[in-house]
Amino acid sequence: MERKIRVLIAKPGLDGHDRGxxxxxxxxRDAGMEVIYTGLRQTPEQIVSAAIQEDVDVIGLSILSGAHNHLFPRVVELLKQSGAENVLVxxxxxxxxEDIPFLKSKGIAEVFGPGTPTSKTIEFIRANLKRPLN
Amino acid sequence: MYDLIRRCIEGDVRAVARLITLLESGDREAYAALYRLKDHAGRAQVIGITGPPGAGKSTLADKLIAQFRSRGLKVGVLAVDPSSPFSGGAILGDRLRMQGHATDPGVFIRSLAARGSLGGISKATHAAIRVLDAAGYDIVLVETVGVGQSEIDIVRVADMVVLVSVPGLGDDIQVIKAGIMEIGDIFVVNKADRDGADRVVREIRAMLELQAQLKRGQTPEGGPDTLAARAPEFLHHTGLAEGWQPKAGNESGAPGEKESITTPKPGVLPEAGTVSAALVNQEAGTISAALIIPPVLKTIAETGDGVKELADAIFSHFETLSRTGELERKRLESIRYQLGQFVSNEIVHLMSLPELAAAQDELAHKVFSRKMDVYSAGIALFHTIIEQGASHEHPQA
Amino acid sequence: MTDLEKLEQDFNTWTTKVEKANEKYPERKKQFVTGSNAPVKRVYTPLDQKDFDYEKKLGLPGEFPYTRGVQPTMYRGRLWTMRQYAGFGTAEESNARYKYLLEQGQTGLSVAFDLPTQIGYDSDHPLSEGEVGKVGVAIDSLADMETLFGGIPLDKVSTSMTINAPAAVLLAMYIAVAEKQGVSADKLNGTIQNDILKEYIARGTYIFPPAPSMRLITDIFEYCAKNVPNWNTISISGYHIREAGSTAVQEVAFTLADGIAYVEAAIKAGLDVDEFGPRLSFFFNAHNDLFEEVAKFRAARRVWAHIMRDRFGAKNPKSWMLRFHTQTGGSTLTAQQPDNNIIRVTLQALAAVLGGTQSLHTNSRDEALALPTEEAVRIALRTQQIIAYESGVAETVDPLAGSYYVESLTDRIETEVLQYIKRIDDLGGAVKAIEQGYIQQEIQDSAYAWQMDVEKNERIIVGLNKFQVKENPPKGLLRVDPAVGERQKQKLAALRSSRDQGAVNATLAALRNAARSADNLMFPILEAVKAYATLGEICGVLREEFGEYKPNVMF
Structure with a gap:
């Protein structure tokens, strides 16, 4: 049996805009993945801890408040500290x-701005998984 | 694999998480290696939490975790949600309410997708419980969504089941679906600050008393106006009827006639509540009342009201289960069930092997061309499966 | 044969002719729909308004059911208020900005708070990390509020505060600042958003569960009716519901359902509907489908007037009037070719004006990228001014009335809104519908359907899925100084060491007792605020007593 792709979707920071x-x-989910949704107001520590317990392949972070430069790199850093660097973020x-190069240099694999088709995100995940599915 | 198992036993969170992933993916090597856990398992108390969507199970689980932690216990949680029948994917949202415990090293939370398992319990749940047990979690909470019959599977994996209900989801206790009353060891009416909470408590108690009476082989007491006497009609009106209605051709309208629910029968695995009743019949007076009529508690999970009392009730029930030997019996039943499940899964697996698929195809053609009948072809196929199974290499860890 | 019968005959003949021609020259699409996916016919005629009753459906401007507007002369008397939402960084920075705005002749302030303030956390709370001063001003205690309004006479300005879960605390701080200025509460003018239900539904800055939240709101209604009579105690908001992906119908339906829940809660708390009814105000979104949006505002007024008069028996015509603020649709802006957003905002602002809004905030072109720059804000404001002074649309009242299309849309929206309200009533009202996740689920379904339509190019967004160009990243976006957080933390530490801790403890203990009783919470909150208890401490006590809301997330 092939492993399912598991993805953690979290909103770090305090903004409540969770439409995206x-x-x-x-x-x-409609692309066949298992999505763990942790919702609003997540600290980087909570996100990483959940990602490890859930053994996810991917973490997707959404933020609209402008705190991304602070919070995104923190997630990657904590993953590394926990030895879970094979999680795609x-x-x-x-x-x-103009913030994207900085975020990429901190280990965020990709940043999808407003208007990105979901199909693009799905393709990106499938093409960039860091561990094999079987 | 050996290393992974060793790290699990040492309580390494990443190893536990990875092993569960392998088990979820049906990795045969991982299953075969589980025997290494056997010296470290059997200590955890396994508690099922189930009830209808919107009853507040996850919030209750969240508050129970805090209770267990305050008593110095390590807690593992398995939150099972359905998979999408269309894509095979899933959105697992139960964790959301328990995220306050995410960074507590004494708590491990894992969301599992049911992946097509009808019982609401994913196939890997049994195995994941054993992993958490061996990894040193004192309590394993298994949360499942209860819709219809599916939650009944929880009794196969849990030592005890907390059944959560809530006022205001429907007109009455119709949220408690057919047959489900049987599986609860402790009943909780959550969101007890809502209108109608006391009524739901009363109704559940009445149902449980009725159930206990029926199990003792008594007829409902009281005049024609008591709830117990009106049970069939009441059940019908509250949506519980399907589990209680007599089978076609059965003239009796008595609820007790629904065999699969109330009467243990050879070859059919009895369910927790019914066995309690059977024990009562045999050794009347030696079993705690809690096993006959489960307690009904009120909670407001959101504020934590009543959760301490629930935790107390859980421990007290465990104490009763251990003292009466009921716990061992339940676990034995669970193992028997797992054995059965294992064998049927194994047969399904063997049938997917090319040589057996070919044999099946050949037999199907014989039946089609009327050289054989389905029954004898089935017997023949079964024997081939047994032979193949014997010679089939099992990977060893 | 009546005129209508004759028309119907002609219409059928015409349709046959057109359909035939269509076989050769088909229309652009098989089906045409509004921005909210409602079907649009080829043409609208009197046949679509067969039972049109002018007096019943429209009435005159300023008269029941207010379809044409809440004032008799509308913008001929006074233009709508052009109110731009602003605030950032520390109280000092925002205070300087407000003073500048007041010097420029502005009489009203619109205060944006940062997220920690909106969720009742102090700037030194771990969850505040990275968020302090980002999307608005950081307020930790009365000391910050004193700085924010330092040198601004509170009896001379009206202040709108976008604050919800901790609205009682911020209002108490405002009253306390006024008191220190020698201004009594009955002289204060302004608005608090105070709409917790839409926070659960869409915006996410909730703290407490519904029951205690509704209590806080009715406590405010009651307190203000007696002590701050000119205060708009709530701004019932559809804006965020629409931003979360709802349709126009859902926006109105869920907002009015929330309104019904507040009115019911206040009546249950013993208030008279005409005591607080005139102080209820609304806040809607404006999207791109011009006619549908205009119809939406008109339908909302008509439905609310009937709800207040017929359902709640309000006697005061002011209670029947739906007064509203509009903001253009943030989610319609694209990060691609951001200048195009100026045109989108123009259409949306036009819809709000043609729909009879009382005040308007126009979004800036760069808001899909960051907080707006000053230049972008100015263009947004100029957009309103061009509509007001150059377009001519403000010279007559409700100019689209009588359009077969607009009246049909208005009727359809009204019908569908009433269906939703009925459904929500059946579920036990808005609070129950939210707790069960019904409203959120409906919105999510619409949001997902919209996204899929865009991805399948069934909806064209210029510059996004059609007419794309290669672009360079935009330059000169607004950035908030990251040191704000540190400065705010230092101020907070100084405050904690200098205040009378005994008074803080005593007032917080009194608040805790009040929370356990049925007393109006505004009084103990005001005392705690005056003792310089922090926002986080006050909300902390209430968190302990009330618990915290955890959303019911369904997919």
């Missing part, structure tokens, strides 16, 4: 394009 997070969660939300 919910739409992507649904699209990933991507981000989405209101993120200025």
């Amino acid at each position: 997070a919910k739409v992507i969660a649904r699209a990933l 991507f981000g989405g939300g209101v993120i200025p394009e």
